Amino acid sequence: MKNIISLLTVVFFIASCNSQKNIVEENPNPKEVIVSQPVMTKAVKATPSNTLEVPKETENNLEKPMEEKPTEEIVIQASVPVIETSSKIDHSSFDQLLQKYVTNDGHVDYAGLKKERKKLSSYINLIKNNAPDDSWSKNDLLAYYMNAYNVMTIDLILRNYPKESIKDIKNPWEQRFWQIGDKWINLEDIEHKILRKMDDPRIHFGINCASFSCPPLLNEAFIADKVDTQLDQLAVQFVNDTKRNSIAADRVEISNIFKWFKKDFTKEGDIINFLNKYSKVQINDNARVRYMEYNWNLNK
Structure with missing residues (x-):
């Protein structure tokens, strides 16, 4: 147990x-x-x-x-913002030449530009190879044709340099040295058949005939984005330029440009009405109007 x-x-x-x-x-x-x-x-x-x-x-x-x-x-x-522009063509190469060889008051260093013929010719080729089409705005066309007129005038002077006056060249405005697209063109074609038909009398302040009494050559290229402002500035500058116009309230002695192209300047009133848009002196409606002798000496 x-x-x-x-x-x-x-x-x-x-x-x-x-x-x-x-x-x-x-x-x-x-x-x-x-x-x-x-x-x-x-x-x-x-x-x-x-x-x-x-x-x-x-x-x-x-x-x-x-x-x-x-x-x-x-x-x-x-x-990195994107800079947009409506311009159909790049005018910067011409702009650089103008800034380098044209003073603020429009005196042109033709001797200096003669050394830059390759750059000038390159821009003329750019004009030739970029003919406007129906898609271009009025501002694009204004910038393009005023730049074309000015660069071709400079080229005409350089082809015959040295000269004392553009009038020393035979038929200067009828010479056909340049092309736009496949068409040979001269300065008269651009001014009378194209620019004047755009109904903007300010173009006469934008194109330059290489002469002292012409509105001074702008020392920058026209571009579509600011061509309207550029033309307004040139109009104010030229109308009030005492070397080229003399304005008082009761009398004006003005450039022959206003006489030669009177039709362009008087579409919306008489010549006094047009001048008063830009004159710093208010001109009387009954002011006496006379025209100054034109100086064709080269604007150098």
Whole structure:
């Protein structure tokens, strides 16, 4: 009997020890669970597509910088603005020559320009190879043909330089040295058949006949975007130029240009009405009008 009791005691002790071991293995230290379980949940949880799911708070943090900082493409567009112009042709090469060899009051360094014949000829070829079409605006046409007239006049002088006057050249306005497209053209064609038919009398202040009494040659090229402003500035400059016009309230002695092209200047009133648009002196309606002798000496 003693033996049976002793055996049962040993069995009970062994069973008790195994039970304690299982309890320990199935229930690790609670402190370890608190530390490790949140990490495993957030790091390993996967979506059905086997891609890691980004926690909600992390998504919010990623979206915020995208809203505040533009993409690289937008930054580039903002930092490098596009300069737009309506001009159909690039007049910059002629502009550079004018700025270099024409003074603010219109005196032309023909000797200097003669050394730049290649650049001048290159621009004349640009004019030739870019003939206007029906898509061109009036301002494009004004800029194109006034620049063409002026560069061809300069070229005419250089072909015959040195001369004291453009009138020393035989039939200067009838010479056909230049082309626009496939048509040979002269200065008379541009002035009378094209520019005057555009019904803007200010063109007479924009084109230059290489003479002292002409409106001074502008020392920049005409461009479509600002040709209207350029012509207004030239009109004010010429009308109030005391070397070429003398204006008082009761009398005016003005350039023969106003006489030769009177029809152009009087479409909306008489010559006094036109002058008063630009004159700094208000001219009386009954003021006496006379015309000055024209000086054809070269504008050098």
